Amino acid sequence: xxxxxxxxxxxxxxxxxxRAADVLDRLAVALEGPWPGERELAGxxxxxxxxxxxxxxxxxxxxxxxxxxxxxxxxxxGEDLPxxxxxxxxxxxxxxxDSNRVAFKIVGVDLGDGGKPSTRVRxxxxxxxxxxxxxxxxxxxxxxxxxxxxxxPRIVSIETATVDEVQRDGPLFADATAxxxxxxxxxxxxxxxxxxxxxxxxxxxxEPNLMGHQGIAVGDVNGDGLEDLYVAMxxxxxxxxxxQQADGSVRDRAHEAGVAWLDDTKGVxxxxxxxxxxQDLLVAIGPTIVLCKNDxxxxxxxxxxxxxxxPAAYYSLSVSDFDxxxxxxxxxxxxxxxxYGVSVPMPFHDADNGPTNILLRNDGKDRWADVTEQxxxxxxxxxxxxxxxxxxxxxxxxxxxxxxNDFGRNNLYRNDGGxxxxxxxxxxxxxQAAGMGVSWADYDEDGDFxxxxxxxxxxxxxxxxxxxxxxxxxxxxxxxQIQRHSLGDTLLANQGDGTFRDVSESAGxxxxxxxxxxxxxxxxxxxxxxxVIPNGFLTGALEDDL
Amino acid sequence: xxxxxxxxESGATGATGASDxxxxxxxxxxxxxxxxxxxxxxxxxxxxVCYLNLGDGRFVDASFVSGLDFADDGRAxxxxxWDGDGxxxxxxxxxxxxxxxFMRNDLxxxxxxxxxxxxxxxxxxxxxxxxxxxxxxxxxxRTVTAGDGYLSxxxxxxxxxxxxxxxxxxxxxxxxxxxxxxxxxxEVGRRHVVTQGRGRAKAVEPRGLRLAAAAPxxxxxxxxxxxxxxxxxxxxxxxxxxxxxxxxxxARLITLWAHWCEPCLEELDELSRGYDALRExxxxxxxxxxxxxxxxxxxxxxxxxxxxxxxxxEPFARxxxxxxVLETIDALLxxxxxxxxxxxxxxxxxxxxxxxxxxxxxxPLSTERLLDDARRWALSPPIDASRRSLYPGRWYFxxxxxxxxxxxxxxxxxxxxxxxxxxSLLRMRSRVRSGGR
Numbered sequence: 001x002x003x004x005x006x007x008x009x010x011x012x013x014x015x016x017x018x019r020a021a022d023v024l025d026r027l028a029v030a031l032e033g034p035w036p037g038e039r040e041l042a043g044x045x046x047x048x049x050x051x052x053x054x055x056x057x058x059x060x061x062x063x064x065x066x067x068x069x070x071x072x073x074x075x076x077x078g079e080d081l082p083x084x085x086x087x088x089x090x091x092x093x094x095x096x097x098d099s100n101r102v103a104f105k106i107v108g109v110d111l112g113d114g115g116k117p118s119t120r121v122r123x124x125x126x127x128x129x130x131x132x133x134x135x136x137x138x139x140x141x142x143x144x145x146x147x148x149x150x151x152x153p154r155i156v157s158i159e160t161a162t163v164d165e166v167q168r169d170g171p172l173f174a175d176a177t178a179x180x181x182x183x184x185x186x187x188x189x190x191x192x193x194x195x196x197x198x199x200x201x202x203x204x205x206x207e208p209n210l211m212g213h214q215g216i217a218v219g220d221v222n223g224d225g226l227e228d229l230y231v232a233m234x235x236x237x238x239x240x241x242x243x244q245q246a247d248g249s250v251r252d253r254a255h256e257a258g259v260a261w262l263d264d265t266k267g268v269x270x271x272x273x274x275x276x277x278x279q280d281l282l283v284a285i286g287p288t289i290v291l292c293k294n295d296x297x298x299x300x301x302x303x304x305x306x307x308x309x310x311p312a313a314y315y316s317l318s319v320s321d322f323d324x325x326x327x328x329x330x331x332x333x334x335x336x337x338x339x340y341g342v343s344v345p346m347p348f349h350d351a352d353n354g355p356t357n358i359l360l361r362n363d364g365k366d367r368w369a370d371v372t373e374q375x376x377x378x379x380x381x382x383x384x385x386x387x388x389x390x391x392x393x394x395x396x397x398x399x400x401x402x403x404x405n406d407f408g409r410n411n412l413y414r415n416d417g418g419x420x421x422x423x424x425x426x427x428x429x430x431x432q433a434a435g436m437g438v439s440w441a442d443y444d445e446d447g448d449f450x451x452x453x454x455x456x457x458x459x460x461x462x463x464x465x466x467x468x469x470x471x472x473x474x475x476x477x478x479x480x481q482i483q484r485h486s487l488g489d490t491l492l493a494n495q496g497d498g499t500f501r502d503v504s505e506s507a508g509x510x511x512x513x514x515x516x517x518x519x520x521x522x523x524x525x526x527x528x529x530x531x532v533i534p535n536g537f538l539t540g541a542l543e544d545d546l
Numbered sequence: 547x548x549x550x551x552x553x554x555e556s557g558a559t560g561a562t563g564a565s566d567x568x569x570x571x572x573x574x575x576x577x578x579x580x581x582x583x584x585x586x587x588x589x590x591x592x593x594x595v596c597y598l599n600l601g602d603g604r605f606v607d608a609s610f611v612s613g614l615d616f617a618d619d620g621r622a623x624x625x626x627x628w629d630g631d632g633x634x635x636x637x638x639x640x641x642x643x644x645x646x647x648f649m650r651n652d653l654x655x656x657x658x659x660x661x662x663x664x665x666x667x668x669x670x671x672x673x674x675x676x677x678x679x680x681x682x683x684x685x686x687x688r689t690v691t692a693g694d695g696y697l698s699x700x701x702x703x704x705x706x707x708x709x710x711x712x713x714x715x716x717x718x719x720x721x722x723x724x725x726x727x728x729x730x731x732x733e734v735g736r737r738h739v740v741t742q743g744r745g746r747a748k749a750v751e752p753r754g755l756r757l758a759a760a761a762p763x764x765x766x767x768x769x770x771x772x773x774x775x776x777x778x779x780x781x782x783x784x785x786x787x788x789x790x791x792x793x794x795x796x797a798r799l800i801t802l803w804a805h806w807c808e809p810c811l812e813e814l815d816e817l818s819r820g821y822d823a824l825r826e827x828x829x830x831x832x833x834x835x836x837x838x839x840x841x842x843x844x845x846x847x848x849x850x851x852x853x854x855x856x857x858x859x860e861p862f863a864r865x866x867x868x869x870x871v872l873e874t875i876d877a878l879l880x881x882x883x884x885x886x887x888x889x890x891x892x893x894x895x896x897x898x899x900x901x902x903x904x905x906x907x908x909x910p911l912s913t914e915r916l917l918d919d920a921r922r923w924a925l926s927p928p929i930d931a932s933r934r935s936l937y938p939g940r941w942y943f944x945x946x947x948x949x950x951x952x953x954x955x956x957x958x959x960x961x962x963x964x965x966x967x968x969x970s971l972l973r974m975r976s977r978v979r980s981g982g983r
Contacts, residue, residue, distance in 0.1 A: 212641020
């Protein structure tokens with residue numbers, strides 16, 4: 001995790017890897033230009049540096065739906081080449097464009113007891129070759145010159161592990177924001193600027209913060225057959241109701257519709273809560289869920305407030321008819337008792353000092369009952385929760401609930417006819433890590449719904465947590481739990497018998513960076529769900545410390 | 547979090563000193579929180595990730611080729627076939643600007659089926675329904691959800707990409723709490739509404755729409771950030787003492803400047819040229835120099851040379867800020883802005899005729915803007931508190947200002963009198979509350 005000064009804290013490996021990372025950063029710059037020569041690489045490579053020659057096995061390219069061409073390169077073997085020559089060939093595969101981008105990240109360090117250090121280095125290299133977009137993602141094992149206090153680390157050897165190459169004629173998605181948002185909306189600082197800008201420019205009495213936990217919901221608000229969008233905004237900035245027009249562009253009608261709330265708004269949903277045929281709006285404002293009732297024309301004219309008995313703010317909302325009585329009930333999760341950083345998770349890897357999540361049962365006629373305790377959802381209910389997502393994972397006809405918790409294990413509440421039992425452990429889905437997002441889909445087409453959990457992937461966390469010195473006094477299983485924390489996303493394959501198998505590694509989906517709302521979606525219309533993972537925690541003015 | 551987090555609530559892990567370990571951990575969080583408020587990047591500039599399902603249990607990273615790999619601080623993604631062309635477009639919700647992106651899916655047209663379910667016995671939105679579609683020997687499952695991923699809700703239209711299949715063999719809907727229902731009438735390449743119990747789907751007119759690719763414009767550079775107070779704030783003696791006496795029903799602008807600050811001089815130049823209009827509009831200006839005593843002669847000279855000749859009549863009131871007054875101002879700015887490090891110049895405070903702070907301005911202010919704002923916020927009868935915003939919108943809740951925190955901060959800065967002012971406001975507030983209702 002964050003460390004102000006690794007060298008001071010005597011994390012020798014971290015201090016050394018920083019210097020090695022500098023060398024790799026310079027190597028990346030050299031490789032971004034076409035055909036790096038010996039000169040550009042001098043100073044980074046040992047004069048004797050070698051790398052094994054050609055890739056021995058190159059899988060046959062797979063042509064995927066949507067114009068993607070995928071090829072997997074197996075580890076290289078064969079005669080050695082001088083490393084600079086090998087790197088030149090490597091870079092040429094990206095093409096000679098001027099938009100090439102190469103990035104290295106050290107994900108493992110072994111200082112080698114007195115001998116030569118080695119690192120596992122993940123790389124991403126992208127560019128344009130013959131008019132096509134090319135992307136290489138792979139891993140190197142890099143050998144280094146011996147560790148000394150003075151001399152800069154130099155690369156002695158490079159060996160490759162698997163490399164994935166993906167090509168396409170152009171990007172699958174085009175940014176069409178400006179075609180949909182009218183200019184008077186997209187240029188406004190409220191939308192054009194982010195949380196980092198606004199925090200400090202909004203009256204603190206509205207309790208703004210810089211975290212950016214504001215959601216979105218899609219639904220047809222005015223019943224014209226076109227999907228609209230409701231956008232939650234941070235404190236002091238009005239929420240937006242973007243009504244789609246016939247030409248696909250939007251008009252903001254939040255104010256006219258009565259839902260331009262200025263309060264810090266997190267989870268939002270557009271759903272028919274009273275079964276009258278229109279989309280009502282749920283907004284989470286602090287510890288209150290406000291049900292805004294649609295009059296049928298897209299105007300929200302009645303408001304029902306449901307305030308939790310403790311002050312912790314709601315984050316994600318989700319609805320489901322858990323008791324199968326024909327109307328929708330609300331599950332709201334809460335993350336921190338007071339605020340991030342102030343409410344410190346204890347213990348870090350399995351925190352159970354968070355606020356409670358709440359299930360509100362719809363009793364009709366705008367009456368709501370907090371039935372959390374009554375239906376058994378109080379088990380493991382003091383976590384740092386970010387989303388609860390409903391799915392009938394056991395195909396028994398009633399919706400079950402999976403809750404992603406930061407700083408610890410997640411919950412799977414099996415619905416047994418309206419009451420719940422937390423079966424996360426026996427189902428194999430505790431996934432003790434930094435749970436942020438949940439998505440369900442039958443990714444393997446075996447007839448049941450599988451589970452993707454967005455977690456945190458942190459190269460720094462992985463490097464540090466796997467050093468021998470880290471928590472050496474701690475029991476091995478706790479050590480593993482803490483190591484797990486920064487390992488990344490999880491894919492849990494439903495086995496159809498009430499249990500799941502963790503296939504994250506074999507499926508190759510660990511790396512989702514500091515992810516939030518990862519979700520399955522069939523992006524290329526080939527029938528099977530792909531994954532998109534929005535990520536990144538805080539981009540600020542100060543340099544990243546990690 | 548710094549280092550090694552304690553592994554139990556008590557921090558007891560055996561070898562290491564338990565309470566030390568816990569203390570280190572808490573100290574680490576506190577340090578981190580401070581750094582975040584100061585603008586630390588922490589896993590920032592990270593690019594969104596996209597994986598393609600290879601259909602054999604594996605996925606491949608296609609982040610760059612997907613066109614989705616923005617280095618935004620991404621939070622939520624919602625899918626919807628916005629343009630009705632049969633593939634899934636995306637709305638992305640970011641912490642960083644642009645806070646919203648619409649991503650158009652540029653897949654060449656291919657076979658698909660889209661369904662929207664309407665519950666009759668089941669909940670009307672059919673949340674929780676599962677649909678199995680069989681085509682070409684494959685069975686695809688989709689479900690209707692409201693609230694998944696993180697902080698997001700996708701379209702309730704269910705999208706089935708059919709690869710290169712040309713027909714649909716069977717569609718079965720498992721309604722929440724209801725029976726499974728086989729649905730007929732599903733055509734490839736069309737969108738349908740499926741109503742519970744009808745047995746037959748109803749096709750919806752197709753929609754041919756072509757949206758241009760156009761990235762959002764760069765955020766305009768704003769020199770001025772006006773901050774309207776959600777709830778006006780009375781000014782303590784340290785500030786009200788700076789205001790010219792006998793100003794009656796006038797609004798007052800206190801603008802902080804220093805001799806080295808060119809934007810300050812530009813602002814003073816602008817406001818001095820417009821001073822007749824400002825006075826007519828009921829506004830007085832106090833130019834408050836924050837220069838240290840040794841620089842005052844220089845500031846005086848600059849003011850006399852560059853600003854003074856602009857006044858047709860009586861010039862601005864001028865004051866020099868003592869270190870004590872600066873402490874009070876700093877405490878007020880921290881209280882109002884939440885996040886405040888160094889004083890940014892020029893900064894101005896708009897105080898209404900009864901001595902309440904209405905707006906804080908960061909950056910150089912124009913005469914026109916000041917006239918407009920004063921008219922609306924300082925010189926008109928107070929508007930409904932729920933509508934106090936520079937943007938069209940409403941506050942759902944009233945959260946009272948943290949006057950206790952402000953008083954405490956002033957005390958630690960040695961501003962006892964100003965602290966007492968807010969303590970007395972607090973007492974009045976609680977009296978009003980207990981007596982009022």
